[in-house]
Amino acid sequence: MKKKSQRKARLPGDPAPEDAIARMIRVDHAGEFGAQRIYAGQLAVLDRRGAGTVADASRAQSVRAIKKMARQEDEHLAAFEKLMIERRVRPTVFHPLWHVAGFVLGAATAALGEKAAMACTVAVEETIVEHYKKQITALGADEKILRRLIEKFRKDEDDHRAAGLEHGAEDLPYYPALRAFIRAGSKTAIWLSERL
Numbered sequence: 391m392k393k394k395s396q397r398k399a400r401l402p403g404d405p406a407p408e409d410a411i412a413r414m415i416r417v418d419h420a421g422e423f424g425a426q427r428i429y430a431g432q433l434a435v436l437d438r439r440g441a442g443t444v445a446d447a448s449r450a451q452s453v454r455a456i457k458k459m460a461r462q463e464d465e466h467l468a469a470f471e472k473l474m475i476e477r478r479v480r481p482t483v484f485h486p487l488w489h490v491a492g493f494v495l496g497a498a499t500a501a502l503g504e505k506a507a508m509a510c511t512v513a514v515e516e517t518i519v520e521h522y523k524k525q526i527t528a529l530g531a532d533e534k535i536l537r538r539l540i541e542k543f544r545k546d547e548d549d550h551r552a553a554g555l556e557h558g559a560e561d562l563p564y565y566p567a568l569r570a571f572i573r574a575g576s577k578t579a580i581w582l583s584e585r586l
Contacts, residue, residue, distance in 0.1 A: 419470035420583035424492040429460035431496025452504035482583040511554035513572035
């Protein structure tokens with residue numbers, strides 16, 4: 391008796407398996423690059439020496455958390471850059487735009503304060519966690535290494551989301567509106583980066 395394949399049958403218009411993997415790597419690289427730029431923008435605004443006030447102490451805690459998250463994003467980006475070379479995947483054509491847009495988003499939210507910066511982190515990271523969960527489900531048995539990598543990064547991104555909540559993201563009066571706006575932008579960036 392033949393063993394059934396775990397993959398779903400391809401429908402007309404579905405990308406070939408190698409094209410689907412290339413899309414995953416391309417969009418994940420773009421997402422990690424965008425996250426790196428967001429944290430760079432946040433740190434450019436928040437990472438200043440304060441005068442020792444309670445507000446400065448709170449900001450210093452947020453800066454430490456952002457630096458830790460940024461280091462993990464650097465690791466994620468390096469892993470996807472390596473995969474892009476190994477699998478000959480081109481970056482998204484929007485790479486230059488994400489370079490600027492990510493930094494501006496990070497700096498703009500940080501200019502509103504560390505709670506707004508953390509709200510940005512929550513919105514972006516929960517969108518990425520959902521995105522990674524879909525990829526993990528879609529990956530076939532022959533992509534165990536890629537699946538394990540994405541599973542690890544999904545956990546890291548979920549930790550970033552939790553850190554944003556711990557640092558008061560939801561205390562922001564306009565948190566629901568800011569979160570919805572950033573999530574919509576993140577989903578649009580994902581859709582564009584997968585395809586172009």
